[in-house]
Structures are given as C-alpha cells and as structure tokens.
Amino acid sequence: MTLALDEEAEAMRAGRFGPARQWAIAHQLEVGGYLGAADLVPVSQAHIMADTESLGASGVGWLEGLAALPETERRVRIPTMTDPRGTDFSQAARLGQQEWMLALERRVVAAFEALGVLMTDTCVTYQTIMPPVAGEHVAYGDTGVVIYCNSVLGARSNFEGGPSALAAALTGRTPRYGYHLEAARRGAFVVRLAVTPARLDEWGALGAIIGRLAGDYWRVPVIVGHERVPGSDALKHFGAAMASYGSVPLFHMVGVTPEAPTLAQVIDPATPALATIGEADLGRFRSGYDGRGEAVDVVVFSAPQLSLIEMQALAGLLAGRRTSVPLLAVTSPQVKPDADRMGMTAKIEDAGGTVLSGMCFYQSYARELAAANGWRVLATNSAKLANIIGGYGYRPVLLSLEACVEAACSGRIA
Amino acid sequence: MKEFRAASALGERVSGRALVAADNFSARYDLDRISGIFSRAEHKLAGRSYVGLVLVLNTVKGGVASAWMLREMKSRGVVPAAFAFNRVNPIMVQGAAFAGITMMSGFDVDITVAIPDGAQVALEPDATPPVLCLF
Structure with a gap:
C-alpha cells in the first residue's frame, strides 16, 4: 500500500531536509505500507525506548551517525522523551555493571542530547512528565506507557519501537494505522x-x-x-x-x-x-510464580518505575527493619528527588536497600547482573517483571509488597 | 511444492530450513541473543538454535525491544534468516524493516500447522501476492 504524503513529507522523502528525516520517512513508508496506513498523522510527543542492551554497539553507532549531522538536520521536531536507561550511573559499581556497559550508555546519552531529545529516563511519563489528553495523537515507546495513555487517558498511539519513535520525532508524524483509527479502538x-x-x-x-x-x-x-x-x-x-x-x-x-x-x-x-x-x-x-520455602537471592521493585506513593509504602514497611539480601527499588529521576527530600530514600537505604533512579531492572543487562551477583531467585510485586525476567535466566516469584519486604529481611519466601 | 499466500510482506527473497512452533515470539523475553538459542524454559523451542533459520511462529508478544534487537542480532550474524507469522504486531514490522530482515504474515492457513519443522522453504515477499513456498 502506498501512503499519501503532504508536500513537506514529500520533501523529506526527497532528502531536502537531510538524511535523518529522509531515513525516517522511508522507514515510516515501509512500516505504514505493511500495516495498511493510508497516510501519516501529526503527533505531538514521542517517547523512545533505547537501552543499550537492546541497541548493542551497532545501534549506538547508528544513533551517533544521526547525531553527527548538522544541527538543522538532526534535531527532533516535537517534544521527545526517553524510556529508562540501562544503568543508574551512581550505583553501577554496586550493581556489578561493567565499564563497557556504562561507556555505551554515555555514548547514547550524548547522541540523544545532540538530537534534542529530553533525557527523562522514565517509563511512567504519565505520572511524572506530561500526560497526553484524550484524542491526542502521540508516538510512544514502552508498552506500559502506551496502554496507560491509550486506555486511561484516551490518547492515540501504537507501540512505537525505538527506531519508529525516533522517526516520528524527526518527522513530527507517524503512519496512521491501528490505534490512531477510531474503528480499531x-x-x-x-x-x-x-x-x-x-x-x-x-x-x-x-x-x-x-x-x-x-x-x-x-x-x-x-x-x-x-x-x-x-x-x-x-x-x-x-x-x-x-x-x-x-x-x-x-x-x-x-x-x-x-x-x-x-x-x-x-x-x-x-x-x-x-x-x-x-x-x-x-x-x-x-501459583505459576510460587517460591514458598525457597531462599531468595534478590528482591526487585521495578517495571514500572515506582511512583512517590509506592516509594512511601515501601519506606514505611522497611522503617526499622534490616534486609538480609539485596533489595532494589527503581524509580524515576523525577520521583527520586522528592523521595530523597521526604526521607523515603534514607529509610529504604538505612534498612539495607538500594534506591535506583532512571533505569529499569530488566533493561539493565539483567543476565550479566545475575552472573555478577549470583542472583537466580528474584522476588517482585510486578507481574510484568515476573514475565520478562524468566528469559534472562532468573526464577521469578510474584509476591505482595509486604511479602517481598519480609523475604528481603528473612532471606526466605514464606 | 506448495505455496501459501501472505497478506503482507517486506524484505528480500530468502530460502532456508524452517524452525516451527505453535508459540509466540519476543526477542527480549525468549532468546539468549548471545548464544543464539531460545532461552525461555516455557517456550516450545527452548534450547534450540534459531541462527540462519526461517522462524515460523504464531504471533508476537511483549514489548518494544525487538525493534532495536533484530538489527543488533543481524550485526553479529546471530539472527534468523526470516520470519513467518500468522499475525504480527507493529513492533515486529518496525524491527524487521529497521534490520532489513524478510518477514511475512497473514496467511490463508495456520502457517505453524502448514509448515513442518525442519522443512525447506522459500519466501518471496516481492511476489503478488507475497508467497511462502514449501518444498
């Protein structure tokens, strides 16, 4: 199927706005053609998932190629945010992450900044940055962001993987298929x-x-x-x-x-x-994620990043307690300063936990973290994390927040 | 030879041996992308290599990571030769387009039943309509 392009999009396709926007339009034509789009719809925001475990060195190099273009050719056209990064630089050594991982992350941050992307590093933009409004067409990555904004807020987005979200950011448009169409909703x-x-x-x-x-x-x-x-x-x-x-x-x-x-x-x-x-x-x-009686290796609160309210609940449960296995609480860079200011971070860390900001556990080289720390049995209150982390060699156990804290303190799943 | 028509396709002509299962696919959830095997214990292809094979599966699941990962896998040569799905989500389309990997979907039969595991197949995405040939 051939998509109808307006005059400006035709100019992008012809290369008159430089090679980045030319690639972006070509990508959108191929994707939109496959999925039956008739044209492109203007979008007001983009959100890009781009952790370096997913990109690898080749993807990082590709991004750097775009970032090296002249400023007028490389800058995104709409407000563009990032999903969590693959590390919290301040805690990387404590996690057992290696320097090569951090080097890739630094290169991606530099490339995105050159493109004019806002390094929000969060998968809960709708709780922290700028929620879209009903009927607003957007190009969001991170499936959790898409489903929340589509369903709870009435925005219009498909799942936009990193390259497609970036293409939307560069053109200000995205192919009009799927959940941009009322009939599909x-x-x-x-x-x-x-x-x-x-x-x-x-x-x-x-x-x-x-x-x-x-x-x-x-x-x-x-x-x-x-x-x-x-x-x-x-x-x-x-x-x-x-x-x-x-x-x-x-x-x-x-x-x-x-x-x-x-x-x-x-x-x-x-x-x-x-x-x-x-x-x-x-x-x-x-029962598919049962671990009663087993020793637990690590307790993780992540995916999605914790809200301030979740941080408060966790801090309250840990006050005066002491963990015997690692407990990781992952939140956004927007929530973390408030958690610091209100004493939540101190309560969690005084109990032996670690508060991580701007990353996501499964997007942070989870397989290598398991090897570095000897982690296998992972307790969490996130069904999403329980689903994903099995593919990285962990044995996930799904518990309530309270039972996770008990497991972290006793080292065993009750 | 049998031909199976697809509703949508992208990429170049590819032929190879099929790796088939009535199961779904996510690069992040299911694969050890370093060693090139299905690593998720619950997956019907657990422990099997996917490198250089035409993956024939039901549909796509999970998140957005495959959009980047397919290109990264291709850069290291630890990648399937092509994909054939009964149904796809946009992420697989975006990822295959970005990586330049051949993909087809929307067959007029259940493609995971029609193609025996290990069979020799050829994908012709440029044909009208696109076809998957079983030899």
Missing part, C-alpha cells in the same frame, strides 16, 4: 470481574490473565464487574502486565476509562463475557 471481547483486586501485585496478575486471553495486539478487552475505581498505580500495574503478557495496547474499563462511559459505547452490549475472572484465577496465576 472498539472492544473485541468482554471480561467480567468477580473479584476487584486490592493489591498492586493482584492488579498485575489480573492484567496478565486478561493479556493472555487477548493474546494479540489487535484485540481490545472490555472490563466489567469491578466494584470500585482503581487508582493510577493499580492501573499502571494492570496495564503494564496486560501489555507484557498479551502485547495489548488498549483496554476499556466500563465507567472508568474515558472511551467507555457505558458498555454500549465500545462493544455490542449483548456480547457475552468471554471469561469471568475470580479469586481462584488469581491464585492459579500466582
């Missing part, structure tokens, strides 16, 4: 909740179950039956897990999310529920 199936979770790990488990039910990027779940309105952190874990387990970029929760004031707004109200999810289903899901 209709619900595909209904899930009825017989249980409304209380804890964040349970919201993550629920999101994971629904993600598995969807099993596909193009099927939008519609959730009914919840007994109360979840808060931002609950929907953060819920959406991040759904996106991780099912590659789902959008859900509707009737009466909660803006496009679904009623069931009929998003799906035929006569549609029978594909599944009803109850306490037993959550239990079965958790």
Whole structure:
C-alpha cells in the first residue's frame, strides 16, 4: 500500500531536509505500507525506548551517525522523551555493571542530547512528565506507557519501537494505522470481574490473565464487574502486565476509562463475557510464580518505575527493619528527588536497600547482573517483571509488597 | 511444492530450513541473543538454535525491544534468516524493516500447522501476492 504524503513529507522523502528525516520517512513508508496506513498523522510527543542492551554497539553507532549531522538536520521536531536507561550511573559499581556497559550508555546519552531529545529516563511519563489528553495523537515507546495513555487517558498511539519513535520525532508524524483509527479502538471481547483486586501485585496478575486471553495486539478487552475505581498505580500495574503478557495496547474499563462511559459505547452490549475472572484465577496465576520455602537471592521493585506513593509504602514497611539480601527499588529521576527530600530514600537505604533512579531492572543487562551477583531467585510485586525476567535466566516469584519486604529481611519466601 | 499466500510482506527473497512452533515470539523475553538459542524454559523451542533459520511462529508478544534487537542480532550474524507469522504486531514490522530482515504474515492457513519443522522453504515477499513456498 502506498501512503499519501503532504508536500513537506514529500520533501523529506526527497532528502531536502537531510538524511535523518529522509531515513525516517522511508522507514515510516515501509512500516505504514505493511500495516495498511493510508497516510501519516501529526503527533505531538514521542517517547523512545533505547537501552543499550537492546541497541548493542551497532545501534549506538547508528544513533551517533544521526547525531553527527548538522544541527538543522538532526534535531527532533516535537517534544521527545526517553524510556529508562540501562544503568543508574551512581550505583553501577554496586550493581556489578561493567565499564563497557556504562561507556555505551554515555555514548547514547550524548547522541540523544545532540538530537534534542529530553533525557527523562522514565517509563511512567504519565505520572511524572506530561500526560497526553484524550484524542491526542502521540508516538510512544514502552508498552506500559502506551496502554496507560491509550486506555486511561484516551490518547492515540501504537507501540512505537525505538527506531519508529525516533522517526516520528524527526518527522513530527507517524503512519496512521491501528490505534490512531477510531474503528480499531472498539472492544473485541468482554471480561467480567468477580473479584476487584486490592493489591498492586493482584492488579498485575489480573492484567496478565486478561493479556493472555487477548493474546494479540489487535484485540481490545472490555472490563466489567469491578466494584470500585482503581487508582493510577493499580492501573499502571494492570496495564503494564496486560501489555507484557498479551502485547495489548488498549483496554476499556466500563465507567472508568474515558472511551467507555457505558458498555454500549465500545462493544455490542449483548456480547457475552468471554471469561469471568475470580479469586481462584488469581491464585492459579500466582501459583505459576510460587517460591514458598525457597531462599531468595534478590528482591526487585521495578517495571514500572515506582511512583512517590509506592516509594512511601515501601519506606514505611522497611522503617526499622534490616534486609538480609539485596533489595532494589527503581524509580524515576523525577520521583527520586522528592523521595530523597521526604526521607523515603534514607529509610529504604538505612534498612539495607538500594534506591535506583532512571533505569529499569530488566533493561539493565539483567543476565550479566545475575552472573555478577549470583542472583537466580528474584522476588517482585510486578507481574510484568515476573514475565520478562524468566528469559534472562532468573526464577521469578510474584509476591505482595509486604511479602517481598519480609523475604528481603528473612532471606526466605514464606 | 506448495505455496501459501501472505497478506503482507517486506524484505528480500530468502530460502532456508524452517524452525516451527505453535508459540509466540519476543526477542527480549525468549532468546539468549548471545548464544543464539531460545532461552525461555516455557517456550516450545527452548534450547534450540534459531541462527540462519526461517522462524515460523504464531504471533508476537511483549514489548518494544525487538525493534532495536533484530538489527543488533543481524550485526553479529546471530539472527534468523526470516520470519513467518500468522499475525504480527507493529513492533515486529518496525524491527524487521529497521534490520532489513524478510518477514511475512497473514496467511490463508495456520502457517505453524502448514509448515513442518525442519522443512525447506522459500519466501518471496516481492511476489503478488507475497508467497511462502514449501518444498
């Protein structure tokens, strides 16, 4: 399929705005053509996932090639933010990261700064930087950012991998397919909740179950039956897990999310529920990540980065305690100064924990961290992290925040 | 020889041996990208090398990392020769386009059933419609 281009985009394709924008348009034409886009839609923000474990040396070199272009040819055209980096430079030695990892990270930071990218280093932009508004077309990377902003805020985005998010930043446009189109945002199936979770790990488990039910990027779940309105952190874990387990970029929760004031707004109200999810289903899901009686090697709170409210809860549980195994709490560079100022960081670190800023555990050379520190059994309250980290050789155990803290202090999973 | 038509395709013509499973794919979640094997214990291809093979799988899962990782894998030569999926998400399209790796999706049959594991196949993304040939 051939995409219609306006005059300026045609000029980019012809190279009149330099090779960076010429590459970007060519990439967008290939991707948009594959996915059936008719044209490009203007976008107001971009968000780029670009940890160096993913880029490797070749990707870093490619970025540096763009950064070496003249300033008018290389600068992004719209506000462009970064997902977490692959390290917290101030804690890298404590984590056992190696100098070559840090050198790659420094090179990427320099390249992005030359491109005019804002080094926000966060996967919770919607809690910390500038949430999009309903109907706003954006080009976001990080599946958790996309699903939250699409679902909870009503923004319009597909999953934009690093190269595509950068292409959008350079052109100010993205191919108009998928969730930029109203028709694609209709619900595909209904899930009825017989249980409304209380804890964040349970919201993550629920999101994971629904993600598995969807099993596909193009099927939008519609959730009914919840007994109360979840808060931002609950929907953060819920959406991040759904996106991780099912590659789902959008859900509707009737009466909660803006496009679904009623069931009929998003799906035929006569549609029978594909599944009803109850306490037993959550239990079965958790049993897949059970570790009762085992020694734990490391406890990690990450993916998504912790909000100030999560940091407060963790600090409260650790006050006056002492950990016996490493406990890592990963937050954003925006939340960290507040956590410092309000004494949360001190409480966590006085108990033996480590507060990390601007990184994400699984995006920070997790396999090498395991080897360097002898970590295998990892306890977390993040269903998303539990899903991902198995591929890096860890044995994940999914627990509540409180049980994670107990495991960190006793060294054993109760 | 049998031909299977695809709805969408990109890249150049490729032929090779197929590595097939009724399972899904994520470069970050499923692979040891250094040694070139499926490392996720739960994956149906766990422990098997993917290097130089045509991966035939159901769909794509998880996050956005594959968009960068495919090019990085290709730069080291530890990469599949091509991909064939029943369905894709945008990340695989973006990653394959960025890396210059041939990919097809949207077949008129379940491609993970139609292609036997280890079979010799050829992908012709420039054909109209694009086809995957089973020899």
